[in-house]
Amino acid sequence: MHQTQIFLSFFRIGMLGYGGGPASIPLVHKEVVEKNQWLTDDDFSDILAMANTLPGPINTKMAGYIGYRVAGYRGMLNALLASTLPTIVLMIVLLTTLASFKDQPWVQGMTKAVLPVVGVMLAVLTWDFFKNAKKGMGWIAAAILIIVSFLTIELLGIHPGIVIGVLLAAAILKKDKPKPTVEQGGDAS
Structure with a gap:
Protein backbone atom coordinates (compact mmCIF):
# COMPACT_ATOMS: atom_id res chain seq x y z
CA MET A 1 0.00 0.00 0.00
CA PHE A 101 44.27 5.22 -5.34
CA LYS A 102 45.60 4.50 -1.83
CA ASP A 103 49.24 4.63 -2.92
CA GLN A 104 48.85 8.03 -4.57
CA PRO A 105 50.51 10.88 -2.66
CA TRP A 106 47.36 13.03 -2.72
CA VAL A 107 45.30 10.26 -1.04
CA GLN A 108 47.99 9.68 1.60
CA GLY A 109 48.15 13.44 2.20
CA MET A 110 44.38 13.62 2.50
CA THR A 111 44.38 10.76 5.01
CA LYS A 112 47.13 12.40 7.06
CA ALA A 113 45.33 15.75 6.94
CA VAL A 114 42.15 14.26 8.38
CA LEU A 115 43.82 13.12 11.62
CA PRO A 116 44.62 16.61 12.97
CA VAL A 117 41.16 17.85 12.00
CA VAL A 118 39.53 14.99 13.90
CA GLY A 119 41.86 15.69 16.83
CA VAL A 120 40.80 19.35 16.89
CA MET A 121 37.13 18.40 16.66
CA LEU A 122 37.53 16.02 19.61
CA ALA A 123 39.43 18.68 21.58
CA VAL A 124 36.65 21.22 20.96
CA LEU A 125 34.04 18.67 22.01
CA THR A 126 36.07 17.86 25.15
CA TRP A 127 36.35 21.55 26.01
CA ASP A 128 32.59 21.98 25.57
CA PHE A 129 31.98 19.01 27.89
CA PHE A 130 34.37 20.50 30.43
CA LYS A 131 32.62 23.90 30.31
CA ASN A 132 29.24 22.22 30.81
CA ALA A 133 30.61 20.14 33.68
CA LYS A 134 32.00 23.31 35.26
CA LYS A 135 28.56 24.88 35.22
CA GLY A 136 27.05 21.91 37.01
CA MET A 137 29.75 21.05 39.53
CA GLY A 138 32.43 23.75 39.46
CA TRP A 139 35.98 23.84 38.10
CA ILE A 140 37.62 21.90 40.91
CA ALA A 141 35.14 19.03 41.04
CA ALA A 142 35.08 18.81 37.22
CA ALA A 143 38.89 18.77 37.03
CA ILE A 144 39.14 16.09 39.74
CA LEU A 145 36.53 13.95 37.99
CA ILE A 146 38.36 14.31 34.66
CA ILE A 147 41.72 13.38 36.20
CA VAL A 148 40.33 10.39 38.12
CA SER A 149 38.44 9.17 35.02
CA PHE A 150 41.53 9.56 32.84
CA LEU A 151 43.73 7.67 35.30
CA THR A 152 41.11 4.93 35.74
CA ILE A 153 40.78 4.43 32.00
CA GLU A 154 44.43 4.85 30.98
CA LEU A 155 46.42 3.45 33.90
CA LEU A 156 44.05 0.80 35.21
CA GLY A 157 42.75 -0.15 31.77
CA ILE A 158 39.09 0.00 32.82
CA HIS A 159 36.70 0.28 29.86
CA PRO A 160 35.22 3.80 29.47
CA GLY A 161 31.71 2.32 29.42
CA ILE A 162 32.22 0.90 32.91
CA VAL A 163 33.50 4.26 34.18
CA ILE A 164 30.48 6.03 32.69
CA GLY A 165 28.12 3.42 34.13
CA VAL A 166 29.63 3.80 37.62
CA LEU A 167 29.38 7.59 37.42
CA LEU A 168 25.77 7.42 36.25
CA ALA A 169 24.89 5.00 39.04
CA ALA A 170 26.62 7.25 41.60
CA ALA A 171 24.68 10.27 40.32
CA ILE A 172 21.38 8.39 40.49
CA LEU A 173 22.06 7.02 43.96
CA LYS A 174 23.32 10.32 45.33
CA LYS A 175 20.71 11.84 47.51
CA ASP A 176 20.54 15.58 47.50
CA LYS A 177 20.44 16.92 50.99
CA PRO A 178 17.65 19.45 51.42
CA LYS A 179 18.97 22.95 51.90
CA PRO A 180 18.16 24.44 55.28
CA THR A 181 15.55 27.12 55.18
CA VAL A 182 15.88 30.34 57.07
CA GLU A 183 13.07 30.70 59.52
CA GLN A 184 11.72 34.15 59.50
CA GLY A 185 10.70 35.26 62.86
CA GLY A 186 11.41 38.86 63.74
CA ASP A 187 13.60 41.53 62.36
CA ALA A 188 16.34 40.15 60.15
CA SER A 189 18.53 43.23 60.44
Whole structure:
Protein backbone atom coordinates (compact mmCIF):
# COMPACT_ATOMS: atom_id res chain seq x y z
CA MET A 1 0.00 0.00 0.00
CA HIS A 2 2.33 2.74 1.24
CA GLN A 3 5.55 0.78 0.75
CA THR A 4 6.64 2.55 -2.45
CA GLN A 5 5.82 5.96 -0.97
CA ILE A 6 7.67 5.12 2.24
CA PHE A 7 10.73 3.96 0.33
CA LEU A 8 10.85 6.95 -2.00
CA SER A 9 10.27 9.46 0.79
CA PHE A 10 13.03 8.17 3.05
CA PHE A 11 15.36 7.50 0.12
CA ARG A 12 15.03 11.18 -0.87
CA ILE A 13 15.74 12.20 2.72
CA GLY A 14 18.79 9.94 2.78
CA MET A 15 20.09 11.36 -0.50
CA LEU A 16 19.47 15.02 0.27
CA GLY A 17 20.06 15.13 4.03
CA TYR A 18 23.70 16.18 3.93
CA GLY A 19 24.93 17.61 7.19
CA GLY A 20 23.61 14.94 9.53
CA GLY A 21 20.47 14.79 11.63
CA PRO A 22 19.72 18.51 11.96
CA ALA A 23 19.86 18.87 8.18
CA SER A 24 17.51 15.94 7.58
CA ILE A 25 14.82 16.83 10.15
CA PRO A 26 13.20 19.50 7.92
CA LEU A 27 13.25 17.02 5.04
CA VAL A 28 11.52 14.38 7.17
CA HIS A 29 8.89 16.95 8.19
CA LYS A 30 8.31 17.96 4.57
CA GLU A 31 7.83 14.33 3.46
CA VAL A 32 5.77 12.89 6.31
CA VAL A 33 3.70 15.89 7.44
CA GLU A 34 3.30 18.17 4.44
CA LYS A 35 3.58 15.90 1.41
CA ASN A 36 2.22 12.50 2.50
CA GLN A 37 0.26 13.66 5.58
CA TRP A 38 1.17 10.56 7.56
CA LEU A 39 1.60 12.65 10.73
CA THR A 40 0.32 15.88 12.19
CA ASP A 41 2.70 18.59 13.39
CA ASP A 42 2.05 17.53 16.98
CA ASP A 43 2.78 13.87 16.20
CA PHE A 44 5.98 14.87 14.42
CA SER A 45 7.09 16.98 17.39
CA ASP A 46 6.47 14.08 19.76
CA ILE A 47 8.43 11.66 17.57
CA LEU A 48 11.28 14.15 17.20
CA ALA A 49 11.47 14.64 20.97
CA MET A 50 11.45 10.88 21.55
CA ALA A 51 14.10 10.29 18.87
CA ASN A 52 16.36 12.92 20.41
CA THR A 53 16.38 11.09 23.73
CA LEU A 54 17.61 7.80 22.22
CA PRO A 55 21.17 7.07 21.07
CA GLY A 56 22.03 6.78 17.41
CA PRO A 57 21.37 8.70 14.21
CA ILE A 58 18.11 10.63 14.39
CA ASN A 59 17.20 10.04 10.74
CA THR A 60 17.18 6.26 11.10
CA LYS A 61 15.29 6.37 14.41
CA MET A 62 12.60 8.58 12.91
CA ALA A 63 12.47 6.52 9.72
CA GLY A 64 12.02 3.30 11.66
CA TYR A 65 9.27 4.63 13.88
CA ILE A 66 7.38 6.49 11.16
CA GLY A 67 7.64 3.49 8.80
CA TYR A 68 6.26 1.27 11.57
CA ARG A 69 3.46 3.69 12.34
CA VAL A 70 2.43 3.97 8.69
CA ALA A 71 2.79 0.34 7.56
CA GLY A 72 3.85 -1.91 10.43
CA TYR A 73 7.05 -3.95 10.52
CA ARG A 74 7.41 -4.03 6.74
CA GLY A 75 7.10 -0.26 6.65
CA MET A 76 9.73 0.05 9.38
CA LEU A 77 12.21 -2.16 7.52
CA ASN A 78 11.44 -0.40 4.26
CA ALA A 79 12.00 3.08 5.76
CA LEU A 80 15.21 1.98 7.49
CA LEU A 81 16.57 0.48 4.27
CA ALA A 82 15.62 3.56 2.26
CA SER A 83 17.21 5.97 4.74
CA THR A 84 20.49 4.04 5.05
CA LEU A 85 20.90 2.76 1.47
CA PRO A 86 22.25 6.06 0.04
CA THR A 87 24.94 6.23 2.72
CA ILE A 88 25.89 2.57 2.26
CA VAL A 89 26.17 2.91 -1.52
CA LEU A 90 28.12 6.17 -1.34
CA MET A 91 30.51 4.76 1.28
CA ILE A 92 31.18 1.63 -0.79
CA VAL A 93 31.81 3.71 -3.92
CA LEU A 94 33.97 6.22 -2.08
CA LEU A 95 36.00 3.63 -0.20
CA THR A 96 36.46 1.48 -3.31
CA THR A 97 37.59 4.50 -5.30
CA LEU A 98 39.97 5.67 -2.59
CA ALA A 99 41.31 2.13 -2.10
CA SER A 100 42.30 1.97 -5.77
CA PHE A 101 44.27 5.22 -5.34
CA LYS A 102 45.60 4.50 -1.83
CA ASP A 103 49.24 4.63 -2.92
CA GLN A 104 48.85 8.03 -4.57
CA PRO A 105 50.51 10.88 -2.66
CA TRP A 106 47.36 13.03 -2.72
CA VAL A 107 45.30 10.26 -1.04
CA GLN A 108 47.99 9.68 1.60
CA GLY A 109 48.15 13.44 2.20
CA MET A 110 44.38 13.62 2.50
CA THR A 111 44.38 10.76 5.01
CA LYS A 112 47.13 12.40 7.06
CA ALA A 113 45.33 15.75 6.94
CA VAL A 114 42.15 14.26 8.38
CA LEU A 115 43.82 13.12 11.62
CA PRO A 116 44.62 16.61 12.97
CA VAL A 117 41.16 17.85 12.00
CA VAL A 118 39.53 14.99 13.90
CA GLY A 119 41.86 15.69 16.83
CA VAL A 120 40.80 19.35 16.89
CA MET A 121 37.13 18.40 16.66
CA LEU A 122 37.53 16.02 19.61
CA ALA A 123 39.43 18.68 21.58
CA VAL A 124 36.65 21.22 20.96
CA LEU A 125 34.04 18.67 22.01
CA THR A 126 36.07 17.86 25.15
CA TRP A 127 36.35 21.55 26.01
CA ASP A 128 32.59 21.98 25.57
CA PHE A 129 31.98 19.01 27.89
CA PHE A 130 34.37 20.50 30.43
CA LYS A 131 32.62 23.90 30.31
CA ASN A 132 29.24 22.22 30.81
CA ALA A 133 30.61 20.14 33.68
CA LYS A 134 32.00 23.31 35.26
CA LYS A 135 28.56 24.88 35.22
CA GLY A 136 27.05 21.91 37.01
CA MET A 137 29.75 21.05 39.53
CA GLY A 138 32.43 23.75 39.46
CA TRP A 139 35.98 23.84 38.10
CA ILE A 140 37.62 21.90 40.91
CA ALA A 141 35.14 19.03 41.04
CA ALA A 142 35.08 18.81 37.22
CA ALA A 143 38.89 18.77 37.03
CA ILE A 144 39.14 16.09 39.74
CA LEU A 145 36.53 13.95 37.99
CA ILE A 146 38.36 14.31 34.66
CA ILE A 147 41.72 13.38 36.20
CA VAL A 148 40.33 10.39 38.12
CA SER A 149 38.44 9.17 35.02
CA PHE A 150 41.53 9.56 32.84
CA LEU A 151 43.73 7.67 35.30
CA THR A 152 41.11 4.93 35.74
CA ILE A 153 40.78 4.43 32.00
CA GLU A 154 44.43 4.85 30.98
CA LEU A 155 46.42 3.45 33.90
CA LEU A 156 44.05 0.80 35.21
CA GLY A 157 42.75 -0.15 31.77
CA ILE A 158 39.09 0.00 32.82
CA HIS A 159 36.70 0.28 29.86
CA PRO A 160 35.22 3.80 29.47
CA GLY A 161 31.71 2.32 29.42
CA ILE A 162 32.22 0.90 32.91
CA VAL A 163 33.50 4.26 34.18
CA ILE A 164 30.48 6.03 32.69
CA GLY A 165 28.12 3.42 34.13
CA VAL A 166 29.63 3.80 37.62
CA LEU A 167 29.38 7.59 37.42
CA LEU A 168 25.77 7.42 36.25
CA ALA A 169 24.89 5.00 39.04
CA ALA A 170 26.62 7.25 41.60
CA ALA A 171 24.68 10.27 40.32
CA ILE A 172 21.38 8.39 40.49
CA LEU A 173 22.06 7.02 43.96
CA LYS A 174 23.32 10.32 45.33
CA LYS A 175 20.71 11.84 47.51
CA ASP A 176 20.54 15.58 47.50
CA LYS A 177 20.44 16.92 50.99
CA PRO A 178 17.65 19.45 51.42
CA LYS A 179 18.97 22.95 51.90
CA PRO A 180 18.16 24.44 55.28
CA THR A 181 15.55 27.12 55.18
CA VAL A 182 15.88 30.34 57.07
CA GLU A 183 13.07 30.70 59.52
CA GLN A 184 11.72 34.15 59.50
CA GLY A 185 10.70 35.26 62.86
CA GLY A 186 11.41 38.86 63.74
CA ASP A 187 13.60 41.53 62.36
CA ALA A 188 16.34 40.15 60.15
CA SER A 189 18.53 43.23 60.44
